[in-house]
Amino acid sequence: MFELLDRVAGVEPDRTGVAVHGGESSYGELRDDARRIAARLLADGVTRLAVVDHEAPVIVPLLAGASLVGVEVCQYPPAEPDEVRDLLARLDHDVLVTDRADLAGLAATTLSVADLTDHDLAPVDGPPPTPRPHLILTTGTTGAPRGVRHDWSRLLAGIERVRPAPEERWLLAFGLHQFAGMQVLLHTFAAGATLVAPAPRRPIEGLAAMRELGVTHASATPTYWRFLLAQARSDGLGLPPLRQVTLGGEAIPAPLLPELREAFPTAAVSQVYASSEFGSTGSMRDGRAGLSTDVLDRGDDAPVDMRIVDGELWIRSRTGMLGYHGEPPVDADGWRATGDLVEVEGDRILFKGRSSEVINVGGVKVHPLPIEERVGAVDGVDMARVYGRPNAMTGAVVALEVVAAPGVDHDALKQALRAACADLAPAARPRSIRFVDEIMTTGSKIVRRTQG
Amino acid sequence: MTTTPADVESTVKDFLTSIDKLPEGFTADTSLYADGAELDSLETAELSATLEDVLGSDPYSAGEMPETLAQIQAFYAAASA
Numbered sequence: 366m367f368e369l370l371d372r373v374a375g376v377e378p379d380r381t382g383v384a385v386h387g388g389e390s391s392y393g394e395l396r397d398d399a400r401r402i403a404a405r406l407l408a409d410g411v412t413r414l415a416v417v418d419h420e421a422p423v424i425v426p427l428l429a430g431a432s433l434v435g436v437e438v439c440q441y442p443p444a445e446p447d448e449v450r451d452l453l454a455r456l457d458h459d460v461l462v463t464d465r466a467d468l469a470g471l472a473a474t475t476l477s478v479a480d481l482t483d484h485d486l487a488p489v490d491g492p493p494p495t496p497r498p499h500l501i502l503t504t505g506t507t508g509a510p511r512g513v514r515h516d517w518s519r520l521l522a523g524i525e526r527v528r529p530a531p532e533e534r535w536l537l538a539f540g541l542h543q544f545a546g547m548q549v550l551l552h553t554f555a556a557g558a559t560l561v562a563p564a565p566r567r568p569i570e571g572l573a574a575m576r577e578l579g580v581t582h583a584s585a586t587p588t589y590w591r592f593l594l595a596q597a598r599s600d601g602l603g604l605p606p607l608r609q610v611t612l613g614g615e616a617i618p619a620p621l622l623p624e625l626r627e628a629f630p631t632a633a634v635s636q637v638y639a640s641s642e643f644g645s646t647g648s649m650r651d652g653r654a655g656l657s658t659d660v661l662d663r664g665d666d667a668p669v670d671m672r673i674v675d676g677e678l679w680i681r682s683r684t685g686m687l688g689y690h691g692e693p694p695v696d697a698d699g700w701r702a703t704g705d706l707v708e709v710e711g712d713r714i715l716f717k718g719r720s721s722e723v724i725n726v727g728g729v730k731v732h733p734l735p736i737e738e739r740v741g742a743v744d745g746v747d748m749a750r751v752y753g754r755p756n757a758m759t760g761a762v763v764a765l766e767v768v769a770a771p772g773v774d775h776d777a778l779k780q781a782l783r784a785a786c787a788d789l790a791p792a793a794r795p796r797s798i799r800f801v802d803e804i805m806t807t808g809s810k811i812v813r814r815t816q817g
Numbered sequence: 818m819t820t821t822p823a824d825v826e827s828t829v830k831d832f833l834t835s836i837d838k839l840p841e842g843f844t845a846d847t848s849l850y851a852d853g854a855e856l857d858s859l860e861t862a863e864l865s866a867t868l869e870d871v872l873g874s875d876p877y878s879a880g881e882m883p884e885t886l887a888q889i890q891a892f893y894a895a896a897s898a
Contacts, residue, residue, distance in 0.1 A: 567857075568858075569851065588858055591858075591882065592850075592857075592858050592861075594882070595850055595882055595884065596850060596851050598882075598884060599848045599850045599851045599852065599853070599884055600851050600852060726859070726862075727858055727859070727862075754866060756862045756865055756866060756877075756878075757862075757865060757875075757877040757878045757879075757880070758858055758861050758862040758865055758877055759858055759859060759862040762859070762862045762863065762866060764866070791857075791859050792859060794859075796859065796862055796863035796866055797863070797866040797867075797870065799870070
């Protein structure tokens, strides 16, 4: 990670590395900040830390500085203090980097960003040690995220073939706590390009960044792209001539690819298939939905190989995770089920959904059971079932079926159910509430899988 | 059963009211997104589900991305033509 910044800063320190609406940071500035951060971490004997901050000009040098001295960083998602406290305990983090006042005192040691950069310690030069761990949380709205252990050497191996392209300006549409965000970051700096990082990272800010900050390349989920296109149509201000449009994170609705080609006629359209567990598998650049069947059965020498077992995609990856935090290492040569159900049509592997009960709402994974338990506690509810309902906009929405107690007013109960779920993450709130006479079961178990 | 423009209008207005996003002076040509009702992706997904529940089908599931009430009404008019 550090070496990506250092490589560019060594020849052109003033080249812009990160651009936000409030200004720019050069490769030289990012590298120098990273060296100062490394010095502070080394002096304080820090070996692992959590960070709650989402501004790229802060996160980029922190990641680079930590990688320079082998300190494992884990970026938490935007979270309330109770959630941060839980994560700190579950992931055994004693050191928290944050400027948020409401998180003070949660960790044994809390460091501000200024603590790391404003000091008189001699900056660290390197070379980076081995190993160089990095921890990425799995996504999860109502389920508990797991820490996925990576090493920078593996993460960097995935971008060895990226060619220099200093003129490119990549939009950061994902959070840097997400594996997809990390992929964009690494690709951008491997190319010596500029990371354009609006905040927050919603389509409306992404569209503004495209127009105002000269974005040329962008990677986002299909849902993000659909909304960005709708925003652009709505305000009538047009779209900039992107050169690259990349999709990933969820199945792609069939009409979206031609819409993107029409909206961005000068752009190459490609898709990526990756996860925090098995890492990146490369990209499909032909603009067609799904993966080429060429990815199957590549052989033992291939760093990434795939096969289909009973309609589910399995993968073997030597560039993926080392294992989960607190668990034994995984076998790099072992095969793992991805949970993605697929079908082969011609020369294409098409995604048909998830094998688990987890509901994928626009790329956010929602677990149905905690929601079911919550609504089941509402007065007037006899029984409830939460499941994924297919939806053209977000792939699925959380749907709720309720058997109401006799004599209960349905309108009033619906309001009470909405109120009971109002503090859930937006993706986890039921978007469809129906009253039924009985709940669908199989083998005396509630069916929670997404219903077709 | 024929879906009338009035059916669509009441369904959409009821939905926007239920989520406190019915703009003042809302008309058939008011944007449902930016500079209008300001629906986000999840709220649009909810509108899609609501239209399907109440009217039996919805334009989003048919691959369309209507931006106004008028465009939603046009979808149902075309479907029943």
